[in-house]
Amino acid sequence: MSYVEVDGLRLWYEEHGEGRPLVLLHGGFGAVETFGAILPALAGRRRVIAVDLQGHGRTADVDRPLRYESMADDVAALISRLGLTEVEVLGYSLGGGVALRTAVQHPALLRRLVVVSAPCRRRGWYPEVLAGMPEPDEAAGERMRGTPPHQLYARIAPRPGDWPRLWAKTGELLRRDYDWSAEVAALTVPTLLVFADGDSVTTAHMVEFFGLLGGGHRDAGWDGTDRPASRLAVLPGLTHYDIVASPALPAVVLPFLTRPARAPG
Template identity: 80%
Template structure:
């Protein structure tokens, strides 16, 4: 458990287990502890590097906006700082967007990509989710005091008083429109998309995202050799909030990361 000085940021990360490196990126207002329920399963097979993104957990905020792109650069710098070659990267929600941008911006650093409950364009969220995102500001952060997320932040953050600021900067990020479809369609690395069947990302967008990665366009053939490098998992009985802690998640992720012959079809 340590800090890495990357891009003017003191980025907190924790290491668990051994084996091929797997970088974990939490969701909004979360921290490395987000993955506590599934960490033992992942660390039994991988050298897990869990990261607190800018302004979250033990990583203090700095004088720049929250952006998927800059946080992806932070993750890439950490991978370089640790001397990792071909790391696997898994991100959930906010972290899913950061993981995707890491693969887009730093393709040589990412071996396999897992995006959990995150869209590749702003309109992939359901309309009511977008409306809720638009209302996130300092005032809503104040109303969230006393919640489990705030209690964790208050316990570990270098500056606990930054809690309302995190909400203001997160809201500004979440209101920004984006569409990474064109960049996604050029990705060739093996990618697993994981969603809950009652997710905050629309079911239509799950299929759209998968299609951009080459999935769902044709029958893979009797022996499966024509299947794409992408995989899609929709986990039953779960929501956007609880998918990241479900034992179903490592059961979907670990075989994908271990598969020896995934290649573009």
């Protein structure tokens, strides 16, 4: 458990387990504790490196906006600083966007990518989810005091008083439009998309996202040889908010990470 200096940011990370490195990136208003329920399963097969992103958890904010792109550069700098190669990256929700941008901006660093409950374009969220995205601001942060995310932040953040600021900066990020479809279509890293069947991302976008990665265009053939390198998993009985704590998540992630590159089936 330590900090690393990256572009003026003291980025918190902690390591668990042994084996091939797997970087974990939490969702908005979270921290490495987001993965507490599934960490033992992942660390049993991987050297897990869990990160607190800018302004979250133990990583204090700095004087720059929250952007998927800059947080991806932070992750890449951490990977390089630790001397890691052929890294696997798993990101959930906001962290899923950061993981995807890491693959786009620094493709040579990644062996595998796992995106959990995150779209590749803003309009992949359901309309009612988008309608709520203008809300995060300092006032919303004040209303969230006493909730579990705030209790965690108050316990571990270097500056607990920055809680309203985190909400305001996150709100500004969420209101920005984006569409990374063309960059996703150009990715070559094998990618696993994981969603809940009750996710905040539309089912139509799940299929669209998978299609950009080469999936869903043809029958895989009797022996699976025409199956793409990337995969899509939709986990039943879960939502955007509980998928990251479900044992079903490592159950689909670990086989994907451990299979030979571009092997069928």
